[in-house]
Every structure is written in C-alpha cells, then in structure tokens.
Amino acid sequence: MKLTSIKLCNFRSFYGQTPEITIASGDIKNTTIIHGNNGAGKTSLLNAFTWVLYEKFTAAFAVIEQLVNKRAIAEAEDEKPVECWVEVGWEHEGTRYRAKRTCRVYKNSPSNEATKTILTIQTVGDDGKWYFPIEAAEEIINNILPGSLHQYFFFDGERIEEIVRSDKKAEIAEATETFLGVKVIDSAIRHLKEAKKTLDGELATIGDAETKKLLNQQNQLETKVEIIDKRQEEIKVEIEHQQQFKKDISSRLIELNTVRELQERRETLETQKRTFQEELKKTRNALKKLISKQAYTVLLKETNHQFREIVSNLKQKGELKSGISKEFINDLIESGRCICGAELKAGGSGHFHIKNLLKKTGSSSVEEIAIRMGAQIDNIDQQADLFWENSDREQTRISQLRESIAEIEVELTKIQETLRKDPNEDISGLQKRLDGIESKIDELNREQGANQQEISHIKSEIDVLSKQIAKQKQNEEKQVLAQRRIVATQDAIERLTEVKNRQEKQFRTQLEKRVQEIFSEISVTPYIPKITEKYELTLVENTTGIEAPVAASTGENQILSLSFIASIIDKVREWSEKKKIMLVPDSSTFPIVMDSPFGSLDANSRRHIAQTIPKLANQLVVLVTKTQWRVEVEEEIVERIGKEYVLVYYSSKPNCEQDFIELGGERYPLVRQSVNGFEYTEIVEVER
DSSP: OEEEEEEEEEETTEEEEOOOEEOOOSSSOOEEEEEOOTTSSHHHHHHHHHHHHHSOOOTTOOOTTOOBOHHHHHHSOTTOEEEEEEEEEEEETTEEEEEEEEEEEETTOSSOOOOOOEEEEEEEOTTSOEEOOSSOHHHHHHHHSOGGGGGGTEEEGGGTTHHHHOSOHHHHHHHHHHHHTHHHHHHHHHHHHHHHHHHHHHHHHHSOHHHHHHHHHHHHHHHHHHHHHHHHHHHHHHHHHHHHHHHHHHHHHHHSGGGHHHHHHHHHHHHHHHHHHHHHHHHHHHHHHHHHHHTHHHHTHHHHHHHHHHHHHHHHTTSSOSSSOHHHHHHHHHHTBOTTSOBOOTTSHHHHHHHHHHHHOOOHHHHHHHHHHHHHHHHHHHHHHHHHHHHHHHHHHHHHHHHHHHHHHHHHHHHHHHHHTOSSHHHHHHHHHHHHHHHHHHHHHHHHHHHHHHHHHHHHHHHHHHHHHHHSOOOSHHHHHHHHHHHHHHHHHHHHHHHHHHHHHHHHHHHHHHHHHHHHHHOOSOOEEEEOTTOOEEEEEOTTSSOEEOOOOHHHHHHHHHHHHHHHHHHHHHHHHTTOOOOSSOTTOOEEEEESTTTTOOHHHHHHHHHHHHHHOSEEEEEEOTTTSOHHHHHHHGGGEEEEEEEEEEEOSTTOOOEEEEETTEEEEEEEEOSSSOOEEEEEEOOO
16 A cells, blocks of 8 residues: 545644645655644644544544534534545555545534545546446455554554553454454454354265264354353453453552552562563473473483493494404405405315404494494483483573562562551552452453363364264265365364464564564663563563563653564565465555654654664655654654655734744744634645
C-alpha cells in the first residue's frame, strides 16, 4: 500500500476544502514532514487517515463526535447541512484508489450531531477513468491493510508506549499474529476441521456397523473437546477481566498516599515474580531438552568400559595390533612371491615362516574399526561429562529462581497482611477485594489447567479411535474414498499445525532479535527487549546474571514501542520478499504516519530514531512541532524529505502571539491572528 494524497473538507480545525497534500514516495526521498504547533491540527490530520479507512480514532483524539468544523457550522443557514469529508488516495498492486468518507451536520438541529458516515471508493480502470468497484469499500480496504493492523502504521508517538502498557495486549498479540500470517494458517486449520466433520458424517452414513460405532464415539469426544475449548476461551477472558479489576484496585491503592510506597513495591515484586516464573519455565524446558538429547551418554558408561576391556584383551592376545596385517600376508601367499622377490613355494622355509607370521598378525579392518569406535567412545564420555556440567548449571539456575520466587512471595505476603490489618477501612477493604480477585484468578487458573489435562486425555482417546477406524475393513468403494479423504484431511491439519508452531516460533525469535538490535542502536541503556509467546513487550536487565524486569520510563517505553513497530515492518518485508509469509496484503510496501514521535525523548534518542525510521519504512509521514523539529532531527531527515507542509493555525484569541518556523532559508507562519473570530487551520506547502 503506497499512500499518494489526502484532502480534507470541514474536518475539525480545517475549514473548507484544503489543498491536496501529496505524500512523498521513493527509495531516498520517501519522507513527508508536516509542521504545526500544538492545537494546529496534527492529531486531526493523523486521525483523518484512520477515520477514512477504518472509522477509528487514536486515544488522544478528544470529542470524537465533533468532527465538523465549527466555523463552517456557524456560517451555515439554519437546518441546512454542513458537509465534512476526507479523501485519501493510494496505490496497491498497480491499481490506484481513492477512498472518501463523508458525514453531515444540520445547524441548530435537535441533536446537532454528525449523521452516519458514508464511505465510497473509486479505482482507476485500464482506460484511465475512475470507476466505483463492485466490492464493498470496507472489504477492499481490509483486504489491502486489515483494520486490526492499522495501529502499526498510524499512531500517536506521544502515546505509542501504550503498546507496552496497554491492557489490550491481547488485541496487539492478535494483530501481530495476523501480520505474521499465523491467522491465515489458523483459518485453514479451522476450515479443514469443519471439512473433516463433514467427511466423518459422510463415512458414518455409508460405513459398516463397527465403523459407525467408532465414528460416533469419536464425534462425541470431539464435541466434548470443543465444549472444553470454548470454556477455556471464557476462562481466558474472565482472567483478563479479573486482572483488569486487580489493576484498577492497585491504582486506587497507589492514589492513597499512606500506602503508595507499599503498593508500588508490591507491583514491582509481582512483575519480578512473573519474570522469574517465565525464566523458570524456560530453564526447566532447557533441562528437559538437555536430558532428551544427551542423557543417554551417561547410561553408556558401563558399556564403554566393557568395550575398552574387549579391545585391551584382543591386543594382549595379539589379535589386535598395529604393523603387518593378515590381509597383507594373504596377498603375499596368493601371489607366491615375497616383497624381497623370493618365491614362496608350498613346503619351502619361506612359505613356512610366512604361515607362522599369519597366525600372529591381526586384521587391519578390525583394527580400523576398533580405532574408530574408540574415538567415538571417547567422544561419548566427553559428552557425558558435558551433560553433567550443563545439567548442574540448569539445576543451579532452577534452585536460584525458586529461591528468588520464594523470597518475593514471603515479602508479598507481608505486604498483603499489612494492608489487611490497616486501620483505614478504605485500604483494608481494597486489600480484601484484591484477595477475592486473587482467589478467583487462582481458581480459574486451576480450572484452566484441569481442562487442558482433560483435553490432552480426550485427544489421546480420539487418536486411538482414529487408528481403529482406519483399520476397519473398507469393502465399498465409497467407504475407501471417504476414508482416504478423512486421513488426508487429518494429515493436512497435523502438518499445518506443525507449520504454524514452527513459523510462529521462528518469526517471534527473529522479531525479538531485530527489536533488540534496533533498541540497542537507539537507546543508551543496557536493557534487553523481550517478546513473550503472547507478543507482549518487556524490558529486562541482566547485570547480576539473572534477568530482572525493568521499570522503564516513558521515553524508554516509547523507544521500545518504536523499535517493535520498526522491527515488524522490517522483518515482514524481508520475510515477504523471501516468500516466507502468508499475508493477504502486499507485504513489501508499508507507510507509517507518526504524530509527535520525538516528544519525550532526549536529543541522542531523537537522532537515532530519525536515522532509523526512514530507512525501515517505505513511506514516512511525520507530524512535528517546532521544538520537536530540532537540530538533530532535521539534520538526519532533511535529505529524505520529498514533501513538506506547514499547518498555519489562525487563533481567535485577541492579541495572540504569532509564531514562525524557518525552513530552507524561508520563514513560514505557524500561528496567526484570526480576522473573523474563528479558529481554523490552513495547509501551506514548503518550497525548499
């Protein structure tokens, strides 16, 4: 998707129809800069994109129901409609598109609210004329860039850390999986399961009595799994709700000055506990993997000793020794001539001595095998020593983590007890509510674990039944065909599931590595970004040898979030080019529209971000204030600017202080006095 333009009419602070903003594209000059003071309309411009395409707004977009410009409403006649619209143009796979979303407000109407919006799309045909496509406008947009992914491309830089802090991490995870193509595989698996059900039903109608009985048992078990799976999803949602309740109550405790420090300490401890628990899980898995791959070397120790004794005995008997081999002497006897040239006739002394020597020599092939096996045995013994070394290390790590978790739990218990006994009823009451929530979460987790175990048990039974069904005698041709289809479908499901697991693990590992690289380039801190299996972003430090969570600042979270977005775009483009990804949209071209991305960052971080982002995005639109457009940012981006605009804010405040910005040696106004009593914004193109 390559953005080409945007035009507005009576949208928020933009009065009337604005000039068309052309979006820069190209290999080098791929950046569009839009300058404006706070309140000039930068956030409105960002939301103009998301409103047209998805009818969604960013968190900072206040009073979303007031979309229509106030001046346009004031100047309109009573009961007459005032139209507000935004039109965005883009190109995709060689086709040009224009999407326009419109709404109206009727002056002095009872509700005085905008009407329901109308979205239309036009495309350019082969003859160069614009046409309305047959497909629904929303469907076209979501096929090109799904709405669940839009926060990666259109975002408020000052609030971008919400990717890290947001309580909607499940949505971020789902969007990321969609981006990586995992959702496509999920859909395929779901459709195949539905197809298998249909095929099972078909076989049940034509199969013999025993087959029907087994299929009926299988269907009952599969239905049971579906019911439990549905309950698992309900539990997952309920746990998220309880976690949010817990978060809300914790926030209220922090607001109470008398226990703020105690509550903040508890939150830090709980974060550390979760990190240690995750690390403990990883370490246990590492130990299991080590045992499954190398533990056999320990069990071979006695066998290795027996082998060495056998070789030693053979050498003592003279059956295994270096020097002349049996094969060499046999060759001499068969040729009838010694290496010195003398004849070896049967009955002669030379022949006699050669025969005696043959009894004392060993076989070269046996000796070679013994040498090779000896080297392998030595290697196995070395691996056994290494196994114990690695095993001890992992066991020590597990013990350290358990001790750390136990210490944290003791301190958490003390904090809970202190809050329960607090004489302030507000504090003790909130703690009791927290106790109830913790109890509910624990109960849900236990139910979730029990359900998972039951699902595993039922699936084992289903596997047994599937094998029994496959063995049933298939006399009729239709039965044979139905059975083959079922087997093929089940095989496809298993293979796709394995592909999904491998793809997700590979992408997540590579994505985490790229996030770490970009974060390291931008941030001066020694912290390490981590991506969990749920695609949650965290920062850890490893100065003590044990990973511990970091209470990151707003600036660090902004850098982390920017690194995450930049990494996703960079890696998905790379995977797309290598045909490793299954995405509906064209995965090779991505635009980024960023509002105020440098607000809370220091000069060094701003410079690094200004260096990095234009390289990773195919198109970059940056909305900045004069203070954000500082020396380091301008120096790094100026060579990449393809288009540049200034938002001129006309203030209705009497005797307002005017403001200017110097760009390319020319002064452009940022704030001017309104001459008509209304505040509004104009768009001026910069000529460098």
